[in-house]
Amino acid sequence: xxxxxxxxxxxxxxxxxxxxxxxxxxxxxxxxxxxxxxxxxxxxxxxxxxxxxxxxxxxxxxxxxxxxxxxxxxxxxxxxxxxxxxxxxxxxxxxxxxxxxxxxxxxxxxxxxxxxxxxxxxxxxxxxxxxxxxxxxxxxxxxxxxxxxxxxxxxxxxxxxxxxxxxxxxxxxxxxxxxxxxxxxxxxxxxxxxxxxxxxxxxxxxxxxxxxxxxxxxxxxxxxxxxxxxxxxxxxxxxxxxxxxxxxxxxxxxxxxxxxxxxxxxxxxxxxxxxxxxxxxxxxxxxxxxxxxxxxxxxxxxxxxxxxxxxxxxxxxxxxxxxxxxxxxxxxxxxxxxxxxxxxxxxxxxxxxxx
Numbered sequence: 001x002x003x004x005x006x007x008x009x010x011x012x013x014x015x016x017x018x019x020x021x022x023x024x025x026x027x028x029x030x031x032x033x034x035x036x037x038x039x040x041x042x043x044x045x046x047x048x049x050x051x052x053x054x055x056x057x058x059x060x061x062x063x064x065x066x067x068x069x070x071x072x073x074x075x076x077x078x079x080x081x082x083x084x085x086x087x088x089x090x091x092x093x094x095x096x097x098x099x100x101x102x103x104x105x106x107x108x109x110x111x112x113x114x115x116x117x118x119x120x121x122x123x124x125x126x127x128x129x130x131x132x133x134x135x136x137x138x139x140x141x142x143x144x145x146x147x148x149x150x151x152x153x154x155x156x157x158x159x160x161x162x163x164x165x166x167x168x169x170x171x172x173x174x175x176x177x178x179x180x181x182x183x184x185x186x187x188x189x190x191x192x193x194x195x196x197x198x199x200x201x202x203x204x205x206x207x208x209x210x211x212x213x214x215x216x217x218x219x220x221x222x223x224x225x226x227x228x229x230x231x232x233x234x235x236x237x238x239x240x241x242x243x244x245x246x247x248x249x250x251x252x253x254x255x256x257x258x259x260x261x262x263x264x265x266x267x268x269x270x271x272x273x274x275x276x277x278x279x280x281x282x283x284x285x286x287x288x289x290x291x292x293x294x295x296x297x298x299x300x301x302x303x304x305x306x307x308x309x310x311x312x313x314x315x316x317x318x319x320x321x322x323x324x325x326x327x328x329x330x331x332x333x334x335x336x337x338x339x340x341x342x343x344x345x346x347x348x349x350x351x352x353x354x355x
């Protein structure tokens with residue numbers, strides 16, 4: 001077990017029991033791992049941050065979630081001088097538009113931070129020049145599948161090789177928000193689908209984060225003769241259910257404009273499900289032909305690649321075999337590993353508190 005940090009950590013994040021997102025899953029899991037490793041750690045929302053921080057008498061590393069980026073300067077000014085502010089970056093708004101420079105709000109927040117933690121190496125590289133000599137760390141998420149820690153009969157049926165698959169079934173794991181690209185992908189797919197095309201796409205994700213956008217996606221499907229019987233919105237699902245559905249689908253489709261890491265993409269690779277994805281941000285590190293995957297430059301190309309594979313069962317089977325073989329050699333990564341990695345990074349930077 002790692003030695004505890006000589007100072008506490010306060011994670012200022014959205015509620016951990018709120019809508020299921022990759023960021024919330026990361027936050028809850030690594031906070032739990034840190035506690036199990038013996039590190040003094042607690043979590044609060046932005047609303048309570050000042051009061052909680054003022055009550056902490058020991059010097060504390062306060063991680064501010066990227067969803068609160070606009071409040072970084074104000075919070076930094078409110079924190080007692082014994083504490084330091086770090087930014088926890090799941091993403092930056094500028095990464096949603098490839099080639100866009102860091103925005104003024106982002107640069108201001110980065111200037112406020114004593115250190116930065118990212119969940120993907122590409123984002124760490126992007127922000128490093130703005131930090132100068134201040135630490136920029138990357139701690140990637142864990143990769144834990146149900147059979148890595150569950151031993152009941154139901155979960156033993158979900159193997160990394162996922163032997164039982166529906167050859168006409170695909171999965172998208174994404175909340176219904178604009179940056180996930182569901183609407184333009186479905187428009188392109190509806191326009192290109194032929195009456196003889198036999199497929200089903202299951203979209204797993206909450207419609208609650210952006211209700212108008214979610215309604216637009218649902219309305220498109222409901223009004224489309226091509227999509228109405230083929231696209232199914234499953235809503236928010238438990239992590240276990242998401243993994244079950246990925247493991248039994250024949251394809252995983254990502255229309256996302258940007259992924260700082262891509263937790264669901266990594267899980268699909270580990271389950272041996274071929275990936276079709278829109279090129280962007282960290283996605284290229286998750287999707288390769290060696291894993292049976294394919295990157296596309298826009299949503300029309302993504303829809304075309306999807307339909308081409310569904311119309312060619314021989315190629316689809318080859319992709320499945322390639323993805324399954326690659327998955328068998330992929331080692332899991334636990335949240336204990338991720339927490340230990342973060343503790344080691346923090347312990348190497350005690351100078352954060354020397355001002």
